[in-house]
Amino acid sequence: MQNDTTHVDSLAVRPLPKWLTDRKEGLTTYKPREVIVKKDNSLNISVVLTGLFVLLVVIILTFYISRIQKKRKK
């Protein structure tokens, strides 16, 4: 049949099947999207803003009540 020896060199350089090389190189594996978790400061910001709001309300009410009391004394 065919002369085997003529194919030895060509077989040595013949590329492997793509499904095989992909498998060896991990190219058929699915790489999940990388999820980057950012530091969440929203709670801290919320607490500070609420505190400032409460402080502001307290200041305004204090000022308002003291004015009323001054008027009554007059």
Place this chain on the structure above:
Amino acid sequence: MCTTKVSEWVLLNAFPENYTLVYYYREPMSEQARLANNNIVRENKSANIVFKEEKANNIDKPYYALYYRTRLFKRFESAGDLVSLSLSPLREKIAADIMSGKLCVMLYLRSGNKLKDEKGKEQITSALESSPFKGIITFIELDRDDAREANFVTMLLNVEDDLAGINEPMLFGIFGRFKALEPLLAGGITEENVGLMIDFLTADCSCLIKDNLPGTDILFTNKWENPLPALVNKILDENPSLQHI
């Protein structure tokens, strides 16, 4: 990412590509040829093949040519050569195994050189013995000069365009709707590479694989509806450590 395995996904979703059989003739076409062609169409009605007649006045005599995509696979001189074109005993057995839930059929196409054939077979049987999936893989050997499977051998040797000129043993993984992977051949038939073939077929199917399905479809009478559940899932459910991507 889906968790359906490659072998199962391809069986359920990947329709085989059509072959084209062209009858080239000089005018006028004989009545005998017309009847023969009608017969060919009828016999291959449910196969993945399209039949065409084409006038070619520059030919000496009419003939048939079998194409897959744009590649000529084989030329036939008469309608009589087209018997068993899309059906043969071995192809029926392979299809039956796949439909019964087997992972794949590993078809070992012998070269005729006993030493080389035995060496390759040793590697394959060793890989199968050590595989947890050995019970769901069928191993079949085929001689190149098997007359009953001549057309099947032609198709296998056309899975890549240089195989017909290589006289070495070849291992084809056949899966899905009769898709044959590009073969391992000669020194490439190693325990490791056979293991990688099994890995490929038992991996979770990814978009990368679906978009770039390897292999060549083999011509076969298509009856792929309602296969039995893939046996690979039972093995993987019982052995979660075998799951991989």
